[in-house]
Amino acid sequence: MAERLKDKGVHTVMAENNIRNGSQEADAYWRAVEEGRLIIQQCANCRATQFYPRVFCTKCGGRDIDWIEAGGNAVLHAFSIVHQPPTPEFADGVPYVTAIVEIEEGPRIPTRIVGVDPDPEALKIGAPLKLTFTEVAGRKLPVFRPARPR
Numbered sequence: 001m002a003e004r005l006k007d008k009g010v011h012t013v014m015a016e017n018n019i020r021n022g023s024q025e026a027d028a029y030w031r032a033v034e035e036g037r038l039i040i041q042q043c044a045n046c047r048a049t050q051f052y053p054r055v056f057c058t059k060c061g062g063r064d065i066d067w068i069e070a071g072g073n074a075v076l077h078a079f080s081i082v083h084q085p086p087t088p089e090f091a092d093g094v095p096y097v098t099a100i101v102e103i104e105e106g107p108r109i110p111t112r113i114v115g116v117d118p119d120p121e122a123l124k125i126g127a128p129l130k131l132t133f134t135e136v137a138g139r140k141l142p143v144f145r146p147a148r149p150r
């Protein structure tokens, strides 16, 4: 079952299309999301962090993996403006900003940027972001918005 998690791009599908693939790791992840928390894995052996959830550490191969809660700070690593909805349930949302963000704990995760115009001029690589949550088709999704100066 966990083998399916290794499929290329499936983390994007997990994040964007909300597929629950039935693995224990994915279930734990989505349960936390429903509670308004973003959790990532940390290896108990080498302390490496990783996303998306897997049954082993991608750095040392260890299988003793803990969950830690992300603090919610990230920077924009890459983005794209989506004009064509990937599935009908996203049709109301276009255009939107899909992105890879690097969270302060280390991993890069696929997500969306909200609270900003879906315009390349409004987005800067390296810009500070804050975790928030949105709902698509009745499901909560972790997304990021520009961090505002305090």
Ligand SMILES: [Zn+2]
Pocket (backbone or CB within 6 Å): 043, 044, 045, 046, 047, 048, 057, 058, 059, 060, 061, 062
């Ligand atoms: Zn490890």
